[in-house]
Each structure stands twice: as structure tokens, then as C-alpha cells.
Amino acid sequence: KILGVISLPDYAFRKAGAQNKTSIIFLRKFEPKEIRAFNRINQIIRSNPNNEGLKEVELEKIIISNFLGEYPYDIFLAEANRIGYTPSGKVSDLNDLYHDIDRVPIIDDAETILGQFNLFMDNEGAYQPYRSPDCIKISALDLFTSHKSNRIDPKYHIFKKLGIISPPEGMAIHKLGKLLDPIVEVVIPRDYPDELFTTLTLSHEGILSPREAGKGNNQPDWHGAYFKEDAKWYRVRKDNLIISRIDIWKGCVSVITEEFGGAIVTNEFPVFQVNSELIRTRFLKILLRSDYFQKAMRAINTGHSNRRRTQTTDFLNLDIFLPSADIQDSIIEVFQENENEFNRLQSIYVEMTSKFNNIIMGNLPLEELIENI
Structure with missing residues (x-):
């Protein structure tokens, strides 16, 4: 049984050589009556003829969802941005996790995650969200079912809970998916051995530039003959929006200029056609590079620290706020x-x-x- 999950910053164990995104999870054994209930639900679901042919992972999701619906409980989630030392390992007085006196943690300090966790444990039903450090409670069922990956990453759920619910005055709320159409124009450069391709990369400042041949892992020349056989690249057109799956949370988003229309990119750079009747492409670039939406991108990232990606479906499911075209x-x-x-x-x-x-x-x-x- 999960009692709480606390997200730590990327640098938490960097000095020890670990680059993994890390969270602290608090667990407790289920009580005997809960174990009996789970076993009963497990048997009912598995013996149901309608569930024959389902994959094991699908069966498990049904069983867990039914159990959490019958035996609901809340889980504490928190995000720590400061943990008592800096990314370089230098000791710091800034600590979201706890404050201490003579190295003894203060357990009832409500301005820390430790204090908030104890408030939650004292009265789960009455617990209210807290800002800075961000702390919330969420039902176990909502935690399990709110995303198809069943993710328990606090950043994702905290952003959904504490993010802006209503748009600022003078703006309307829209789903990105209603404003953007994914563009997939596949190119296999090896099929055009004599053609010189322009291949693009995208900086954290949102600046497009040609990849330099022969640099790093890049091939020595950008003629089609030098590309790997059957390697798929993707064509971009003027005024397309382009993002980086890996670094959009750092501001890697841009608009294809006339200079780079017809260039190609790897599948790490999803490309979109923008509905220009509702939103100006260049305004969308400004919006997606704002602090608020970069925080949103960090929340929807999935995967290992060194291989984190923004999934296109999660990106298109984001809410954005738009003023009039003028x-x-x-x-x-x-x-x-x-x-x-x-x-x-x-x-x-x-x-x-x-x-x-x-x-x-x-x-x-x-x-x-x-x-x-």
C-alpha cells in the first residue's frame, strides 16, 4: 500500500554517480481484510468468461482498479526542488524536505514536506494542498488510472492538480490537440544518393541551425549516399512548429523559417501544422517557451533521466490559453x-x-x- 511519494530533483544522487530521476516512496503492508478482499476480486475477475483472452497486464489493471474502487484510500504526493545541497554537492540551508535543530528533523514544521506528510498522516480526510513546496493528496484509484502508463510520478499529478484551472482574464482555454495537426512526411535519404540534404538541430534558445557534418556522431557528409540504409527522416515545411521530444521542457521549440523549408529532421523532433485561424505560430512559440509551460513539459516527461521523452499524445493533451488574434x-x-x-x-x-x-x-x-x- 502506497502512503506517499516524494519526487527528488535530478541532481539528488549525481555526486554518487547516479543520473536516475529518483523519488522516495513510503509503503505499508495491506491489512489482512484488504488482502482477502484483493484475493476475492482477483478470483472473480480471472474466472469471468468475458475476460478470457485478455493479456495478463490488462487483467492486472482491471483487478487493481476494482480493488481500489472497493477499498479507496488517499496517497500523499510532494515535489522537492531543494534538498539541503546544491547540484555540485555543496551544503545549502535550502531544504524542502525538512528543517532541523542540531541535525534533528523538526517533524511538525508545516513549511516542509516532512511536516506536510505528518499532517496528511494525522488526518488524511482533512488534508489540503500546500504550495512551495508543492504537496497534494490524490486517491489511489485516480493515481492509477489518470494516465495509460499508470505513472506515479508526483510532478505529473501535482501539475494537474495545482496548475492553472481557469485561463487568465482576456484569454480562452484550448487543447493543443485542437490547434495542431501532426505532420509526418517521411524521407529515406539513401533513396536519393546524389541529393544534398539540409538536416536541422534545435537549441535550448529555440534557434534552428544546420547539423554540422562530421561532428560528433554525425556522418561525414549530408548527401543521401552517406545516410544509413532505410533510415527514416522527416521533412519540415515553412511555418511548421517543431519541438524536441527530449528538451522541450528546456525551451526547445521553434518555427520553421523559409530558409529551412524542405529540410529534414530525425524522429526526435515532432513536426506540426498550426491552425492559424485560432493561433499565430510565432505566438505559440513564445507561449511554449514560457516558465509555466516549460513546467508543464517537465511534468509530462516520461522515462529514465538520460532518456526522458515527451510523448506526442501527452503534448497535444495540454491546455493552453489564448488571447484574440489581434x-x-x-x-x-x-x-x-x-x-x-x-x-x-x-x-x-x-x-x-x-x-x-x-x-x-x-x-x-x-x-x-x-x-x-
Whole structure:
């Protein structure tokens, strides 16, 4: 029987050499009457002729769901972002798990997960959600059935519970799946041995760039003849939305520009056509790179720490909030103006750095730099 699950940050055991996403789980043996009830339900379900032919995993899900419906109970979930030491292993006073006096934990400190867990255990029925650190209770049945993977990751369930329920004033709520259509245009480059392909990658800043041939694990040339036989890539078109399955939670989302229309990407980069009547593609890029939606992406990620992925079905099931098209256009304009100014200043910085390097090397007189100050 699960009493509670507490999610720890990715770096919790990094210094010990473990990169796994880790949670603490609190368990207790079922009582004899609960064991008898489970065995009874198990026998009834398995002896039902209607269930013949079902796979074992399907039978188990039916049995567990029936048991949790007949013997309901709540589970405590919490997410710890600070755990008393930094990612580098340095001791820190910031600790969501517990506070202590002379290294003895304070069990009734309601501002910590330990204190919240004890409040939950003292009165499960009256327990209320808590913010920072985020703590909730959830019925065991809801925990088991809310996602097809039967996931118990606290981040996912906490976001569903504590995320914004109603849209901000002036905005309407929409499912991403109503605004985006997945695009799958398969290309097998080996079938076109003499064609030079443009292959794309996507940075955490949402910037698209061509992959560099011969770098890292990349092949030495991007002509079709150098691709693996039968390897499938996917064509992108101008104004498509592209995301990274691995790093969308870090802001890896962008819009295909005219420059890269017709390029190809791997299956790690799902591509979508945007319903432009409801949402502007560039506004969606801004929205998905916001803190709130990056937190949403972290919540729906699945898998091992080094192999975490955002599943397309989970991505399309997200709720987003939209103002009118006119407001979207105004927001895009403001962002574009600031982006242009940023690029201008960055260009000046690069030019000044280049001049300084040339002065140090003796290729330019010092006056070349001073006159620009």
C-alpha cells in the first residue's frame, strides 16, 4: 500500500554517480481484510468468461482498479526542488524536505514536506494542498488510472492538480490537440544518393541551425549516399512548429523559417501544422517557451533521466490559453522588436570583440576600438 511519494530533483544522487530521476516512496503492508478482499476480486475477475483472452497486464489493471474502487484510500504526493545541497554537492540551508535543530528533523514544521506528510498522516480526510513546496493528496484509484502508463510520478499529478484551472482574464482555454495537426512526411535519404540534404538541430534558445557534418556522431557528409540504409527522416515545411521530444521542457521549440523549408529532421523532433485561424505560430512559440509551460513539459516527461521523452499524445493533451488574434499579433510585434534590438547589440558585441582580438594580435591600431567607445 502506497502512503506517499516524494519526487527528488535530478541532481539528488549525481555526486554518487547516479543520473536516475529518483523519488522516495513510503509503503505499508495491506491489512489482512484488504488482502482477502484483493484475493476475492482477483478470483472473480480471472474466472469471468468475458475476460478470457485478455493479456495478463490488462487483467492486472482491471483487478487493481476494482480493488481500489472497493477499498479507496488517499496517497500523499510532494515535489522537492531543494534538498539541503546544491547540484555540485555543496551544503545549502535550502531544504524542502525538512528543517532541523542540531541535525534533528523538526517533524511538525508545516513549511516542509516532512511536516506536510505528518499532517496528511494525522488526518488524511482533512488534508489540503500546500504550495512551495508543492504537496497534494490524490486517491489511489485516480493515481492509477489518470494516465495509460499508470505513472506515479508526483510532478505529473501535482501539475494537474495545482496548475492553472481557469485561463487568465482576456484569454480562452484550448487543447493543443485542437490547434495542431501532426505532420509526418517521411524521407529515406539513401533513396536519393546524389541529393544534398539540409538536416536541422534545435537549441535550448529555440534557434534552428544546420547539423554540422562530421561532428560528433554525425556522418561525414549530408548527401543521401552517406545516410544509413532505410533510415527514416522527416521533412519540415515553412511555418511548421517543431519541438524536441527530449528538451522541450528546456525551451526547445521553434518555427520553421523559409530558409529551412524542405529540410529534414530525425524522429526526435515532432513536426506540426498550426491552425492559424485560432493561433499565430510565432505566438505559440513564445507561449511554449514560457516558465509555466516549460513546467508543464517537465511534468509530462516520461522515462529514465538520460532518456526522458515527451510523448506526442501527452503534448497535444495540454491546455493552453489564448488571447484574440489581434492581441497575439501585438505581442508578437513587441517580442520581435526586442529580439531585433538584442540581435543588433549582439552583432556590435561580436564586432567589437573581433576588433579587440585583432588589436592584441597587432593587426589593427588601438584607435580602431577607441573611436567606437
